[in-house]
Amino acid sequence: MALKVELKPGERILIGECVITNSDRRATFLIDGKVPIIREKDIMTSDQADTPAKRIYLSILLMYTSREPSEQHATYFALVRDIVQAAPSTWPQIENINNHILTGDLYKALKQARQLIQYEQELMNDASGASVRQGGKAGGHAPRDGGR
Numbered sequence: 001m002a003l004k005v006e007l008k009p010g011e012r013i014l015i016g017e018c019v020i021t022n023s024d025r026r027a028t029f030l031i032d033g034k035v036p037i038i039r040e041k042d043i044m045t046s047d048q049a050d051t052p053a054k055r056i057y058l059s060i061l062l063m064y065t066s067r068e069p070s071e072q073h074a075t076y077f078a079l080v081r082d083i084v085q086a087a088p089s090t091w092p093q094i095e096n097i098n099n100h101i102l103t104g105d106l107y108k109a110l111k112q113a114r115q116l117i118q119y120e121q122e123l124m125n126d127a128s129g130a131s132v133r134q135g136g137k138a139g140g141h142a143p144r145d146g147g148r
Helices: 052-065 069-086 088-102 106-135
Strands: 003-007 012-015 018-021 027-031 037-039
Touching: 003 012, 003 037, 037 052, 052 069, 052 088, 052 106, 069 088, 088 106
Parallel strands: none
Antiparallel strands: 003 027, 012 018, 012 037
C-alpha cells in the first residue's frame, strides 16, 4: 500500500537518503516501497537535542535513517540507562520504545519517543512548579502534598 504525502509550499521531506523540497505550490504524491520517510517537522538536529528524551529521539532517528541501525544501539542504551536512573517513571515508555526497536519497527519507536519528550516536559514543568511553590511567599510554607 502506497503512502500518500501532501507537502506545503517549500516543505521538505526525507525519503531514503534523499531530501525533497517542494516548490511554491502544495503537492500531493504517493510513495510506494520500503524506505525511511521523515517529514521536516519530525527531523531533529543534534543542536535541538538538548534534553535526555530528545537525545533518545535523535538516536532512534539515526537508527531509522541508517543502513546499519545497530551502530546506534550502544549510544541509545547508554541514554536510556541515564534517563531511567534520573527519572524511573519513564520506564514504561522506554519499555515500549525498546519493544519497537527490537521488532524492527523504528518508525513506531520514533512516535513513542515523541511521547517520551512530552512526558519529560511534564516532569520538568512539575519540578519547576514545585520549586516555585516551595519558594512561595516570605514566611510561607509549601503544602505537604506538593500543592496537588
